Amino acid sequence: MFVPAIKGQGTEEQQKKWLPLAYKFQIIGCYAQTELGHGSNVQGLETTATFDPMTDEFVIHSPTLTSSKWWPGGLGKASTHAVVYARLITEGKDYGIHGFIVQLRSLEDHSPLPGVTLGDIGGKFGSGAYNSMDNGVLRFDHVRIPRDQMLMRLSQVTREGKYVQSDVPKQLLYGTMVYVRQSIVADASKALSRAVCIAVRYSAIRKQFGSQDGGPETQVLNYRTQQSRLFPLLASAYAFRFVGDWLNWLYTDVTQKLEVKDYSTLQEAHACTAGLKAVTTSATADAIEECRKLCGGHGYLNSSGLPELFAVYVPACTYEGDNVVLLLQVARILMKTVSQLTSGKQPVGTMAYMGKVQHLMQSKCAVKTAEDWLNPAFIQEAFEARALRMAVNCAQNIGQASNQEEGFYERSPDLLEAAVAHIQLIIVTKFIEKVHQDIPGHGVKEQLQNLCNVYALYTLHKHLGDFLATGSLTPKQGALANEQLGKLYAQVRPNAVALVDAFNYTDHYLGSVLGRYDGNVYPALYEEAWKDPLNETVVPEGYHEYLRPLLKQQLKLSRL
């Protein structure tokens, strides 16, 4: 994040100076924004950067305990430099949060520079690999840096100390977070596909109950409950891959527009990166835990690969923006868009469907049979009507409040659900668009169509209350969707293993005895057990000190 921050907020000159050093690992940088007292609320950060015109320097200082930088990855032990976000103060005025390049450690002996106190913040969730990341704490005691180490692409301070705001939206200060959020969506798809690969392969070899007259037991993958829990997760892995590809295109397109000072899609980029990051990471974190449960007891073994994957993955719901805070950002943009509908301003991009407000507010879903739910047009319209009606309902309720802001906070739980509905519409839309493309491979398109319908109808089934409460569907149509879902599971079943093999993960990368490509699980589980250090001695350490005396004492007592 050190690199994208300099690319996005540094001048050409600053990029020329600092990026080669970072690329060649002559310096190691981190992104030091979050503090002990503030993470979500960036504008509440307390670290100060006060310009000293006498020496043409900024004085970086941590005025309070809560201003200590806290969490930045790489900060504790590895980084020599940081992009530090601090309150810029010049001529006695506070101009809010800006980025500054600050050296933290000597390039000679890696010792902290004068005025810099830093270290690791301690162990994190479980024994997961995230403990290999030195998330750190950092405090400044009046550390001086040259004025040219303020990142000056978005705003400048002159030699005399005058603050100059460039003619660019101040939100570009948040550009690095937008970049990482869009990459986190692709990351969600990777993590989810790993968990699903393990769970599907293991469900295919695990047999439990159901044997007739001594014949083989039933593969658990054949149980409808296993399929109804597992196949929506398989479909989600594909859905997040395709929406992540599209989001990367959107991000690239916005970045190119920024180069020519076209800021027209900045809001769309913010809403989509924030919302998709929130929805895909929440779903993926829940799905990895579900995959553990789908593997029964063996899923709880570290050798299954699932506990580690879960422990390392779950902070994604928090870092790069707490998911609720990000969804409320989406909700704000939805409310703004709804308020503009009466002005005749046509919504664009992923909000364009809101322009069909007349139709969508009164449309009646035309589904009459279960098979009708295989028609993408019916799915698309149902999701559009649900999302729009939830947004309009929220806007109407907020409108009844005496104060817009008060109304927004009062209705924030409903706004959260409206934001999720909008983001799920985007995911469904991009999946439908993907399967409409020419897709190579015999039968591949049909399989992806099945998964697209599984993702859409499962999501509809899980959120049926929204569809019914907004009148977007009737209970009968909801029941038909669920009926069709069951038929789709039967179609996915024969290809389920092939659909996870298609992720093409090596056994090494998967790191799971349950997810082995050859399915040879039981010998692998048994072999793995003996690697446990506890098994290095047949009689456990502590027997003579603790167990033996206890057993002997009990034996004596029993003879009395």
Ligand SMILES: CCCCC/C=C\C/C=C\C/C=C\CCCCC(=O)SCCNC(=O)CCNC(=O)[C@H](O)C(C)(C)COP(=O)(O)OP(=O)(O)OC[C@H]1O[C@@H](n2cnc3c(N)ncnc32)[C@H](O)[C@@H]1OP(=O)(O)O
């Ligand atoms: C090499 C790079 C890495 C690659 C990564 C690869 C894979 C990824 C995998 C794992 C990642 C690895 C490790 C994890 C790293 C984690 C790092 C971090 O966590 S860094 C810190 C992250 N912190 C946050 O995300 C903070 C969240 N808070 C905020 O973003 C803001 O505080 C806010 C919630 C957005 C509120 O900001 P503010 O109070 O300034 O603004 P508002 O008043 O709400 O809105 C004003 C206005 O601005 C618009 N807006 C807000 N944000 C943006 C934006 N980002 N872009 C564009 N526009 C934005 C907002 O819509 C309002 O607009 P308007 O209504 O029109 O005025």
Ligand SMILES: Cc1cc2nc3c(=O)[nH]c(=O)nc-3n(C[C@H](O)[C@H](O)[C@H](O)COP(=O)(O)OP(=O)(O)OC[C@H]3O[C@@H](n4cnc5c(N)ncnc54)[C@H](O)[C@@H]3O)c2cc1C
């Ligand atoms: C593994 C990991 C790595 C990280 N790496 C970095 C890094 O490299 N650099 C960096 O700068 N930071 C980093 N962070 C910090 C991370 O970005 C913040 O923790 C994150 O942005 C959440 O902010 P917070 O901790 O202040 O949460 P808080 O906002 O305090 O969240 C607490 C609760 O308050 C709720 N809440 C907050 N505001 C509102 C609101 N307005 N309305 C409703 N509810 C609200 C939240 O939903 C949540 O339930 C990392 C964090 C983790 C866990």
